[in-house]
Amino acid sequence: ALERTLSIIKPDAVAKNVIGEIYSRFEKAGLKVVAAKMKHLSRQEAEGFYAVHRERPFFAALVDFMASGPVMIQVLEGEGAVLKNRELMGATNPKDAAAGTIRADFADSIDANAVHGSDSLENAAIEIAYFFPATDVYAR
Numbered sequence: 001a002l003e004r005t006l007s008i009i010k011p012d013a014v015a016k017n018v019i020g021e022i023y024s025r026f027e028k029a030g031l032k033v034v035a036a037k038m039k040h041l042s043r044q045e046a047e048g049f050y051a052v053h054r055e056r057p058f059f060a061a062l063v064d065f066m067a068s069g070p071v072m073i074q075v076l077e078g079e080g081a082v083l084k085n086r087e088l089m090g091a092t093n094p095k096d097a098a099a100g101t102i103r104a105d106f107a108d109s110i111d112a113n114a115v116h117g118s119d120s121l122e123n124a125a126i127e128i129a130y131f132f133p134a135t136d137v138y139a140r
Ligand code: CMP
Pocket: 053, 058, 062, 092, 110, 111, 112, 113, 115, 116, 117
């Protein structure tokens, strides 16, 4: 089915100047960028976005990292977009990420792991709404 998912290019990948290379992977896989913005998240915004992880031991480090520099946030649309984006990203820990995935190629560690992608259709809707009013998402 045609789906939308939320993608974030994290501060490490923005700093490496690989936004375009990552966008190119989305496009080659048939995913369209239907909303996008660059933003330096406040700690409060990062905490709100990752609220589901707030009891995890890595939460503080995750929030610090996500607020450490600008990120590129986009909505991707396409057939099976949620799973397709997760396949392009590879495993959360780049040490486990398959060759040719975004994390295998651009991530340095489980914290600085280049990209975020929604893990389910349900979370995709929540995460998209967190950053984009419906009027800023362009059907194409
Ligand atoms: P992300 O997909 O953005 O969702 C939560 C992030 O927490 C994850 O990517 C990792 O960058 C980070 N993280 C750090 N340690 C862990 C861990 N042990 N398990 C899962 N995520 C972790």
